[in-house]
Amino acid sequence: MATIKTPARASALHFERPLVTVDVVIFTVIEQQLKVLLVHRPETASDPFPGSLALPGGFIDVAVDASLHDCALRKLGEKTGLEAPYLEQLGSWGSATRDPRGWSATHVYFALVPAPEDTDATASATSQWLEVGTALRTHLAFDHSEILAGAVERLRAKVEYTSLPAFLLPEPFTLPQLQRTYEVVLGRPMDKSAFRKRMLDAQFLAEEGAIAGDAGRSAMGYRIRDRERAAVFPRTFRSVEGPSLASS
Amino acid sequence: MATIKTPARASALHFERPLVTVDVVIFTVIEQQLKVLLVHRPETASDPFPGSLALPGGFIDVAVDASLHDCALRKLGEKTGLEAPYLEQLGSWGSATRDPRGWSATHVYFALVPAPEDTDATASATSQWLEVGTALRTHLAFDHSEILAGAVERLRAKVEYTSLPAFLLPEPFTLPQLQRTYEVVLGRPMDKSAFRKRMLDAQFLAEEGAIAGDAGRSAMGYRIRDRERAAVFPRTFRSVEGPSLASS
DNA sequence: CAAATAGTGTCTTTAAGACACTATGCC
DNA sequence: GGCATAGTGTCTTAAAGACACTATTTG
Structure with a gap:
């Protein structure tokens, strides 16, 4: 400078x-x-x-x-x-x-x-x-x-591989609610089974008791484990993770 | 404002x-x-x-x-x-x-x-x-x-799923040169076969005649097709692409 | 032919997608 | 029981990773 x-x-x-x-x-x-x-x-x-x-x-x-x-x-x-x-x-x-x-x-x-x-x-x-x-x-x-267009583009791009939509919901929320939020942001439907596997594998949710809906079976409620950062889902060029420590 | x-x-x-x-x-x-x-x-x-x-x-x-x-x-x-x-x-x-x-x-x-x-x-x-x-x-x-640390972090993160390292090389360059550049930036070795599949599948390179090295077999030279933007490799939540048009 | 480097083939693994199935709560 | 919604299982597919193999150039 x-x-x-x-x-x-x-x-x-x-x-x-x-x-x-x-x-x-x-x-x-x-x-x-x-x-x-x-x-x-x-x-x-x-x-x-x-x-x-x-x-x-x-x-x-x-x-x-x-x-x-x-x-x-x-x-x-x-x-x-x-x-x-x-x-x-x-x-x-x-x-x-x-x-x-x-x-x-x-x-x-x-x-x-x-x-x-x-x-x-x-x-x-x-x-x-x-x-x-x-x-x-x-x-x-x-x-x-132009700025808003940039923000929407960034949001949609990051939603493809992060847990960002969880921050759009009041806690606790259920997985079906979270899935609907993803669908609203991305404007396309998602497969339930793949969605759940992904969210749960990413380890960013903490269970918080069942929540009854308007109809049908009640669902598990969740909270975000760490509100400071979004979870990032697995992507290309596997970044060498592995479990933090092997036993002995 | x-x-x-x-x-x-x-x-x-x-x-x-x-x-x-x-x-x-x-x-x-x-x-x-x-x-x-x-x-x-x-x-x-x-x-x-x-x-x-x-x-x-x-x-x-x-x-x-x-x-x-x-x-x-x-x-x-x-x-x-x-x-x-x-x-x-x-x-x-x-x-x-x-x-x-x-x-x-x-x-x-x-x-x-x-x-x-x-x-x-x-x-x-x-x-x-x-x-x-x-x-x-x-x-x-x-x-x-702090700013430099942020820049390095962003560079390394994007190198995991984009063609950014191609912009660090003088054109034309070979795939082995490009792979070495990825390895330098990320600080870890990469598999040759997976690397080449990925680069070529991403369609961001244009062939440009063979280039002889210091030793061994000469390699194909490449240029970046579009210097305005980096290629993004496939990631999570397949974003509904498919081939641009089916025949007929 | 040996050394060096470029490039390919094959099998495994990971995670996503499709889709049918079971489970639970409310009327 | 019937409906609606939650949650699981199984098979397929896409793409990364491991690694052995073939190809081409130089000396």
Whole structure:
């Protein structure tokens, strides 16, 4: 960093700084649909994209936010009241033209949260849960449509080989519920037997007593063993694992 | 973005802006070792971390760089003279404390380049290729050690299921050369037969005449079909492919 | 022909997919 | 018992791994 060539301004840092924001793509599943939380931008004409739908986010507050991650957590908490969701950095988007107010860069996170008990509490006058397909067909403020497309692509890609959908469910949940969540996110049906073998072999679930459904047999409830990280299913070029230790 | 609550500063943008930089982790393979390009920071006492090793990078020039990606390409060109390498965004690191000059955020890219013809042309008084293991054990400026660790982790993870190592070789290359590159990056030997089946089945290589080696039988040379993207090898939850079209 | 390296064939193993089957709870 | 849903078993298939074999080039 900071290879400044003009001696006059060396380490003076007097050049123009871009605007810096953090945006969060918050996913959940409500009524068997993958949804994303969007906010209405203020109608004030002095703000860019007045009234448009946008991802929740905003400027970094250098006095409040210790880090980018903390800033994303703060914004997530402000919108959903949730404290410890699955939160992962998606990437950053920055250019001279994405914000009419000047050169700007945004750091984007994506979060997976269980469906809120009361949908209306999170969906208010200024924010709402939109079905992802609908959201993708909507013109969002700034380059947020492109960012949302990137987030959906990343989510779908990772769902193919990780336990991410488990973070979209309230605990405890059953394997059939988890399977339906996978199917909703990926948009295709999955085989029950293969699905169960895979989930149980991956060792990321802890049993938690039976749960009765609306009809039929009741099912085993599960919790996520480690909410800090998602499980990764076996893939190509077997990465030399084997049982941690052989006896003696 | 920009949900500003204090009416007084609404869209005034008068709050403090963080420093914004772009850093690039440039990998190559030289003499059967995975290397990363590092630069010496200036000895000027007014600069942070004088004399330390650091990742190449620097402040965004809002007058010159159209986007983050362009900025990364510019910095890569300045250091290596290369124009069209494999370049992918790694993520961003930002906090109040990572730079003594103030709240700063850096956008990090990682690049894969073929070994330079003349190593000394890129390794100069201010920059040098360091073996990755050595670099990881070195204290780098800022949080660059952490960033480098993240880049190596991402590279190794993706090498398990993509054709990324092909971008570390000058074209045309042979399958045995490619296999050695995989082995160098992953630090473990691979089976020849399985390796070749996989590479050829993935359809990302184009034949380009035989190449004679130092000894023994000569081998088929290959080029990357599409330098814009890496091939992804088959993974879990078979993503419904099948041959593009059945006859008739 | 020997040494060295490139390339192939065959069998095993792992995990996914298809699909039929059994088990349990509620009316 | 009948329906609905949970959960299991068995066979097939795709692709990785082990490893022995053949092929081509140089000296």
